[in-house]
Amino acid sequence: MDHPIKRDHSRFRKIVKGKIRDNLRKYVSGGEMPVPKGDGTFKIPMPQIETPRFKFGEKSQGGMGQGDGQQGDPVDGQPGEGEPGEGEVGNQAGNKELEVDLSLEELAAILGEELALPNIEPKGKKTLEATTHRYSSIGTVGPDSLKHFKRSYREALKRQVATGTYDENNPVIIPIKSDMRYRSSSTKVEFENSAVVIYMMDVSGSMGDEQKEIVRTESFWINLWLKSQYKNIEMRYIIHDATAKEVDEETFFKTRESGGTLISSAFKLCKEIIETDYNPSEWNIYPFHFSDGDNWSTDDTKLCLDLLDNDIIPSSNVFCYGQVESRYGSGQFYKDLMTKYGEGHDEVILSKIKNKEAILDSIRDFLGKGK
């Protein structure tokens, strides 16, 4: 049986995520996801729930330190940070915040763990050739960092026994240069799965900056996760109002048009891209569509559903639609999709994104099925 503290731990996590004990919500600080600091380091989230107690106001801020320096010299960092020494029972909670270097893989791992995302089971043939290096053999040359101590000493022992310099009573073994052995790599060709993510976004007048920011953040995390799952992945971006065009990533997030909205235009372009560039039997295809849910007409919506049914869905792993709430959007498109694909359709995932706080939940919706 696990230690009971794991239950306290999961309870704490549930409170932080707002699932239970709603009245504690306002005392929660520190988010769930790592925050990039711009210089390559990330702030690791240290969610905390503070118990309200009598304490002094801001004016008492400041503290004491030890070391060199004149009056007026800066003291780096924040008070209460990084207490050195052997930890004992911590009674006073300091400012708990960790800043560490994180690779994208680690970041993806945190995301996966945080949202309990399952690994994706890729479909299709492994077509992409990838060469990997594995340290599976031993060589006589190499850098010190790859030195194989056991092998080196064994060589030295052999040599000493052979030359008669080994003394049983004083078994000192001193390797010389020719005894040194190093790990060396051999090249191996592997076949990998490949994937493409096709982002489509409605850039009509009703999608404001806030909505785009949400889409941008969401796509950052989606990319991060999919990149951790596929070695070879491509991103394609389509923007549309009444007409659709393919753009690069930067334009995708910056463009703002004012026309009406024909979602089918984007779906058509998406279909063309898949047909020309990505053979569904070789590629894992992920179309994502974000809009505020307004479409020009019900006829167009019908056309959209046809396109999805006949072309996009059959060739994709999963089709994801994220509806960002805006003041102007009616949200009708979500309802239309819901009616058609609401129940029993694993290949379509729908998610409503109310605000920034809802991004994580919606990522969980999209990626939580392991498709």
Add this chain to the structure above:
Amino acid sequence: MLNQRSRPISGELYELKEEIHQYALDYGLDFYPVNFEVCDYDTINILAAQGGFPSRYPHWRFGMDYDQLSKGYAYGLQKIYEMVINTEPVYAYLLNANHIVDQKTVMAHVYGHADFFKNNSWFRNTDRNMMDVMANHGTKIRRYMDRFGQDKVEDFIDKVLSLENLLDIDVLFETPDLARKRIEQQIKAIEEESGDENSGVSSALKSFMRSKLFNPQNPSTSKVDEDEIVHQYKKKFIGKRDVMRWVLEYAPLKEWEADILGILREEAYYFLPQRMTKIMNEGWASYWHSTIMTQKALRSSEIIDFADHHAGVMAMSKKNINPYKIGIELFRDIEFRWNTGRFGKEYLECTDLHEKENWNRPTNMGREKVFEVRASHNDITFIDEFFTPEFCERQQLFTYKYNSRSGRFEIDTRDFEAIKQKLLLSLTNFGQPLIEVEEINFANRGEMLLKHIYHGVDLDLGYASDTLRNLYALWKRPVNLSTVQEGKTVTFCFDGKEMKPI
């Protein structure tokens, strides 16, 4: 113990323990038996999160501390070397991944703590069976949770935790025996006061007469007055700062609520001496691990590792005071001063700087003095008495504050008086505001009145309001708080909805 998560030491570690144990005894350290156990980092994180104890009541905050310790360890930013618990026998946990030299250092360190726990007077009345007591508390609270629902019980605990820091240190010296004697004395004093005209009459007769005096037609009022008298006696012996006790005695709590409040209060007082002696306790343990290691236990091959790790523990920080560093240096300074006769009237009144600098009377009372100090001081008195200008300068101490113009923290001063002042202030009530219960029947409406003993720094009103909200939930009548804001005395009232000045 702990579902086999830890096991007693054996083999090499056991032999090392025997060796270090003997050194500790030779130096005159005096402690209850110490049981060492080894465990992995996850277990030590669990123990640390639970205040050192393997079994506590269910509460999210243990999970929170565990979360933070685990993350800190996973990213390699912090590591706990050891845990030691003030019980009899003392339990100490060693991390299995530690190097042998670290294990030795930690053992020596633990014997320092164990000696401190046994001999420092602030620990005199701590319950040494706390291991069992905590486990029992856990069982009790778990049972209440089964019966009344986890959310409900946890919510109550959360409310009580808002008051957890409002303690009265005098309680540490209060044994049941003492309390009884004191009540007797006070009853006697009050009776002597009121009994002036019938001074010859026995007390039994007096109480009989008193019961006749009160309106015999209406026994209920006389009952109230009797209660009133008992109430007066009681009020005199509950410490003003013991807010939890006041709530326990006078708030309309359900039985299970009162039980839990009592449990939490008991645990808070158990940890209080450790909080009061952080600098001394760590300083004393460090003084001994350093002494035992460098004079006895170190092998020559271990010197570099020991020096490296010891230096890590003693690292000075510009951001905050390292209690290990200040503590060990102060003990060494005391030892040095009492070895060279740098104390007493003659030394203090000496005005010749050169003479003072090179003062040396071979009094050799250093060791004796540090043992005496560890028995009778707490952090505040320790600093107040032994923190000297010379020491302050040698330790390169300074205070810093926020400069709003440059947007950063800057060194404020290296002035001795200012530093000592700030240090003492940060230790007084652990740098938290002093709150006293002023009145529990404020304005004759059953309201509680708290008083903030003002020392120049205003309260954070947001926190105060939320704290009062939780207190209100226990007291079930409005709660008031008298404090000073921007130079003016104000009294706030929390009436169940919001906090507003009255």
